[in-house]
Amino acid sequence: MGVTWRAAQQEDLGKIESYLYRHVQSSMFPLANLRDFGLNGSDARSVRMWVTGDDPRAVFTITNEGMILPQCPDCTDHELLSALALIGDGLITGVIGEAAQARRIIRLARWQGKPTVMDEDEPSFSLDLEALILPEVSGSRLVPLADIDRAKAIAWRRAYLIETPGFLDKVATQQAERDVEVYLSRESHRALLIDGQPVAMTGFNAALPDVVQIGGVYTPPGLRGRGYARTAVALHLNEAREAGVTRAVLFAASESAARAYMAIGFVPAGKFALILFQTEKEVAA
Secondary structure, three states, rough: OOOOEEOOOOOHHHHHHHHHHOOHHHHHHHHHHHHHHHHHHOOOEEEEEEOOOOHHHHOEEOOOOEEEEEOOOOOOHHHHHHHHHHHOOOOOOEEEEEEHHHHHHHHHHHOOOOOOEEEEEEEEEEEEHHHHHOOOOOOHHHHHHHHOOOHHHHHHHHHHHHHHOOHHHHHHHHHHHHHHHHHHOOOOOOEEEEEEEEEEEEEEEEEEEEEEEEEEEEEEEOOOOHHHHHHHHHHHHHHHHHHOEEEEEEOOEEEEHHHHHHHHOOOEEEEEEEEEEEHHHHHHH
């Protein structure tokens, strides 16, 4: 069956959200961007969306900053090519989503040779918060990120960006400052203290009233292997559970991270692709 794409309108949002919720494991970014920045708005993370008919079986999303966020598991190659034709010739900064869909888009658009700052298929995990396992780490306390030195938070975020997505030093410094400013304004991130000293950071990079997506978890190299990351994540999720959140999703950047998440109850839930293209500012840096 062919797809006839049409631009989403405000009156479509209820059905779009219902559809994306049915695929929430790989739809947190479009859902959160839609909720926080709106449809057809002016913010960099505001979204344009195209849907299939009155009761969507596919939603194709791009942010104003050029990030493609697909949710079209049953689309044919022809249908994906039709969706790609809709976004025009503007800047494309990456593709983020369920791995099989993201890789098909890269292949169909012939973007395999584009330079990237990140190009990973990472294991995805899910957790019903009723099954959350709270580890016991002596002397631990979770506090808002604002309670620790801002320079330390920026340094940690910078180190994360260099280590995980592979950002260049100058770009990582600038991005870390912007990221921490957002974390503080949204109160989305926390720091774990052990005997009063900050040892790890965790946060939600997308949040809905009943589902959160964990992101930006970081422990400095000299403090790793002590369970601090999983303790920080678990305590933050317990806080969210008490506020009414029922589910958490994430994708793991390493085998050690995956083991830490599974230790607090997460179960595997497919693969998630993070493909971030190198931009002119990164080349210049």
